[in-house]
Amino acid sequence: MVQSVGVRYKLVWRLLxxxxxxxxxxxxxxPRRKSTGKEDATLKAESKARSLTAISSxxxxxxxxxxxxxxxxxxQKQELLK
Incomplete structure (x- = not known):
């Protein structure tokens, strides 16, 4: 009796x-975070400033x-072993 793979692993397929x-x-x-242009600009400026300070120092x-x-x-070794 040869069973197909789908029947043999029915529980595994269902769990997947x-x-x-x-x-x-x-x-x-x-919910997704909605970003505005202002926030993106400040994040870019902050990351650029961080990268510049990391490079300069x-x-x-x-x-x-x-x-x-x-x-x-x-x-002393012999005394310790005794």
Whole structure:
């Protein structure tokens, strides 16, 4: 008895279709943000100003000193292992 793929995976197909329809309904049901020309102009000006300041002043990287532990002498190592 050979079953087709559609019959064999009926539950999977149904879940995919239902989830796809739910996602589409969610996308169409949510309100879109309406933008005006003034807001777009200010956003563009702000992003341009940010990009100019980022180019003109590179980030300052500071290096912190690393604490280096001194090696433990052999006699202290042997005492620790005892």
């Amino acid at each position: 279709i239902i989830s796809n329809l739910a996602l589409g309904a969610y996308m169409f049901a949510t 590179p980030p300052i990287v500071t290096m912190e000193p690393v604490d280096v532990d001194l090696p433990i002498p052999e006699n």
